[in-house]
Amino acid sequence: MTSPDELYQAHRELLDRAISAASARDYWSAFPESPSKKVYGDQAAPAGDRAFTALLGQTFAVDVPGAVGTVSTERSPYGLELGISYPKGDPQALVAAARAATPGWRDIGPEGRAGVAVEILQQLHARVFELAHTVQHTTGQAFVMAFQAGGTHALDRGLEAVAYALAATTRMPARASWSKGPLHLEKTATVVGRGVGLVIGCTTFPTWNGYPGLFASLVTGNPVIVKPHPGAVLPLAVTVQVCRAVLTSAGLNPDIVTLAAEDPGDGIAATLATHPEVRIVDFTGSSEFGDWLEANARQAVVYTEKAGLNTVVVDSTADYQGLLGNLAFSLSLYSGQMCTTPQNILVPRDGISTDAGHRSAAEFGADLAAALDKLLGDPRRAAGTLGAIVNDGVFSRLTEAGTAPAIVHPSTAVADEQFPGATIRTPLVVQLDAADEKTYTREWFGPVSFLITTDSTAHSLQVFSETVRAHGALSALVHSTSPSVLDAARSAALDAGVHLSENLTGGVFVNQTAAFSDLHGTGANPAATAALTDDWFVAGRFFTLQSRRHVDPS
Incomplete structure (x- = not known):
């Protein structure tokens, strides 16, 4: 057995480095x-593949307090038969188990909890190839993206949350001496978690979006119930399995982390989120349920990441081909099934100035369509970029948008030789006018974007600010060679409460963010109530309680 304190000492250098990086x-x-084999060796990839294959058709090995039967709810977007079942948790039993585990978790202190958390991350990293396969075959991400976004980048986001939580919970000294004349006191400060945490997973990025809340709650002293989306249980089930194994090996109650799998329609997320002992809710998903949580989980602090109208304002550029290539990739990556993918592309109807000459709005649309075709012309490369459509809801929206009268770039099917059962589609781009706000102020999650003509760049910025303030966004991008336009765009983004990228033409894309450097979400517009990761994301998860006593100074 390795104690929590020993784990902290073992991982202290990494923790210090993470806090410094943040x-x-x-x-x-x-x-x-x-x-790459150069990084992970020759055996890591085949071992991960074997480990994933061994899970198929089995009941997943994880203990669940008060389990009542099993559920099997996943369908691989790539057509692979998964056939995995999971113990089905009872909400009341899960909460009771979490509460019973709380005192021991509280008593090991922030450093001990951080040590355990980093050990969990390290053991997940040891299974990263297996984890990547679980993400690929539940979300539809192509393997390399699943390895990165669902594996290593998710682990970085988890470590970032650990760093913020550890820094916040150790800012006040655990012990202090106080003297005032003849009076001498010793004071003790103890970090106490807010209560039971609930992480409600999404179907597209279950680990990347789930790990920050999971690890922030753990390090701040809270037990966590992990409730995966029925379509993407496996990545979070593996995570819970590792959590429980590490907790057990550290001599702790494994019920500090539990799994809450359900059948679609059971409503266990709503039941747990409104339980009086559940005091923290982390949610990624639809605006409808996110808004419901914010309105109804009144006993809890609620961190949501929902939907939004991610916007691109195109004014001018000194690198037209770079702009087109960068934007085409941003629209294509994972078939637009990212909460940061651009939806609304605002262009003055009189056109834009570029290093290739003036381009009308129609010419810009045609050039963007050509850039998409160039990027996705090779089926193998296209499949690796697009991934697979995750569910029928995305496909339904794509089909509906495809009936629009002015199509800039049609969505077409792509065949994948390795996974012939996968549904893969190229991005759809539809031309609209700024007056068509009924259409573009609705979120069309998936490979659907709108090229919207406006009266001017000033009008574009007005539309951008007003729509994001009203409906939210998680990303925004402006292209301009004008300092005054860039200043105006920065001001509009601040008013709208959204992060802004400027003139991206190379290997950085608006829909990707880097842990320890980029914030994801802001809490300043309706799309999210917090940012990954900042102080607010951890501060509401704990309290500091003080005790004090007289001491003899001699």
């Missing part, structure tokens, strides 16, 4: 993002 905001990663 402050410096430069590039840093603790987990190599390339699935």
Whole structure:
């Protein structure tokens, strides 16, 4: 058995480095993002594949307090038969088990909890190839993206949350001496978690979006119930399995982390989220349920990441081909099934100035369509970029949008030789006018974007600010060679409460963010109530309670 304190000492250098990186905001990663043999050796990839294959058709090995039967709810977007079943948890039993585990978790202190958390991350990293397969075959991400976004980048986001939580919970000294004349006191400060935490997973990025809340709650002293989306249980089930194994080996109650799998329609998320002992809710998913949680989980602090109208304002550029290539990739990556993918592209109807000459709005649309075709012309490369459509809801929206009268780029099917059962589609781009706000102020999650013509760049910025303030966004991008336009765009983004990227033409894309440097979400517009990761994301998860006593100074 390795104690929590021993785990903290073993991982202290990494924790110090993570806290430093979160402050410096430069590039840093603790987990190599390339699935190359040069990085991970010859055996890691085949071992991960075997481990994943061994899970298929089995009941997943994880203890669940008060389990009542099993559920099997997943369908691989790639057509692979999963056939995995999971113990079905009873909400009341899960909460009772979490409460019973709380005192022991509280008593080991922030450093001990951080040590355990980093050990969990390290053991997940040891299974990263297996984890990547679980993400690929539940979300539809292509393997390399699943390895990165679902594996190493998710682990970085988890470590970032650990760093913020540890820094916040150790800012006040655990012990202090106080003297005032003849009076002498010893004071003790103890970090106490807010209560039971609930992480409600999503179907597209279950680990990347789930790990920050999971690890922030753990390090701040809270037990956590993990409630996966019925379509993407496996990645979070593996996570819970590792959590429980590490907790047990550290001599702790494994019910500090439990799994709450359900059948679709059971409503266990709503039941747990409104339980009086559940005091923290982390949710990623639809605006409808996110809004419901914010309105009804009144006993809890609720961290939501929902939907939004991610916007691109195009004014002018000094690198037209770079702009087109960058934007085409942003629209294509994972078939637009990212909460940061651009939806609304605002262009003055009189056109834009570029290093290739003036381009009308129609010419810009045609050039963007050509850039998409160039990027996705090779089926193998297209499949690796697009991934698979995750569910019928995405496909339904794509079909509906495809009936629009002015199509800039049609969505077409792509065949994948390795997975012929996968549904893969290229992005659809539809031309609209700024007056068609009924259409573009609705979120069309998936490979659907709108090229919206406006009266001017000033009008574009007005539409951008007004729509994001009203409906939210998680990303925004402006292209301009004008300092005054860039200043106006920055001001509009601040008014709208959204992060802004400027003139991206190279290997950085608006829908990707880097842990320890980029914030994800803001809490300043309706799309999210917090940012990954900042102080607010951890501060509401704990309290500091003080005790004091007289001491003899001699």
